[in-house]
Amino acid sequence: MTFAVQTGLFFHRKLLETLRQPVWIITGLTTPALYLALFAPLLRSLDGGPAFPPGQVLDVFVPGVLVLVAFGAGMGAGWPVIWELDTGVLERLRVTPASRLALLLGTVLRDIVMFAVPGLVVTAIAAGFGFHLHWAGLALLFLLLALLTAACSATSSALGLILKQIGGLAAVVTGVQLPLTLLAGILLPLSLGPAWLRVLGHLNPMYYAVQAARSLAAGSVATGAVGLGFLVMGALAALALWWGTRAYQQAMT
């Protein structure tokens, strides 16, 4: 009970912080919309080609954009953590009896909101341009990607607490962002690539999220890809939350 209250308090605090920075809300919405507006047209010519069944370009592309939104919403968590370290906010909170996991979850839940709201907007826009809506699949898709956001958010917080420097965090996050997203087949399916690329993709946990997301978006709920996606994302989120909590316990010692 106390734990739930504390998590709620930290979530509320983080949500207020975000709402006071309208620029994040605006870019959170415009970035995925720009992907749809500027990148999706490039794919039109692939319609009916390999990996793109006729009339389903958006059905393949939109899940990828949603994965990107989920990834981006989570990976930004580390920056404010460093700021809170530098201004003594975290030290003050650490002297309270508050649970460290609750502290971490406050940010994680805020980031899930920051994924879900733009994600829903993008889905709605894409539906207008021919993205097929499968309600059950879509609900599970958002649940799956909430796990991805949680994993990314907790990882980013842990990295911020360990690296303690904006520069170091920026180098690590931008360094992993490109290989992780390319090797997940987010924008273009990996099935287009050579065998070695597909093998590498299988080593990337995000690949399983993308595969499951495409299956769910197509309305295929009971597939192996979906099961594997939930398994990998669930394990990843649990691992990241454990790591993030540990980092909060140790960050300032």
Next chain:
Amino acid sequence: MSSPPLPPPAPASAAVAISGLRKSFRVAGQTIEAVSGIDLTVAAGEIFGLLGPNGAGKTTTLRILTTLLPADGGSAHVAGADVLAEPAVVRRRIGYVSQLGGADKSATGRENLLLAGRLYGLSAADATRRCDELAEVFDLGQLLTRSVRTYSGGQRRRLEVALGIMHRPRVLFLDEPTTGLDPQNRANLWDQLRGLRAAGTTICLTTHYLDEADQLCDRVAIVDHGRVIALGTPDQLKRRYSADTITVTPDVTASALPALAGELADATSAEASVTENGVISLTVTDQTPAMAAVFGVLAGRGVNVLAASVGQPSLDDVFLRETGRSLRDAGGPESGRAAGADAAREVAA
């Protein structure tokens, strides 16, 4: 008939009891001992000061006592609980205002206070009531609905102290609470801390200001290189380690000075010295009777006094006697060890 033996005196209830406390950091391949065996007891209800230069180990000690940093050795009990074994209990009973303060600048003062209260288990209604109460005590009324970003340094410090006592802690720790405050705000904060003590809170603070230790603290531990080098009330320390000085410039010829100095020394049972510009300096244990004796001798001989002054001892004299350095100069870049310990703290932070 013999009276039954008296029971042993009840141990004075200690708010903080530290023994043999040690902590070292590894910085750039070197081990730097920030705290090298500190023993201290802070009685409930006192304002206790850790005075020392930067890098003396004050902040590290405070961070150990507030559960932020595990000690390497020794023991520490705070508010009746073991810091190492029961950090969760200690956290509920203490408040901490760090050097950085730690108010969330993107939130309003009220949001900061309510969150702090709720995290300590106050209900929403209790937290609101306490928030209003502290707004009055710390004169924060109109400010509370504003973002902390807009506060002045003094206003923010007041909020940060309020944050530290939302839950009415038994022991309040403050790290360099008045650094960066103007004299007016410093005096106000001192008054507020005295008010907290009057309400029963034990206060343990660090400072590198001599006057703060002298005027605010009931007892002071002077810390250098991770050790307590002197401990007592400011008056005790000053009396033990230094003495009052009386200087007089008598209107006599230079050749008459030594004899007069000798006579004054006898009259005050003090040591006297004569400087080249005709000033007699006396180091006395108690200035008031000595002053009377000096003027008695001078009047008896019909000597006019051109100038006279009384020098009061300061805690800096204590530091100087113990370390050979002045506290005002210590801790600068020239003292390698202190700078190293500072670096260690930076790394640890």
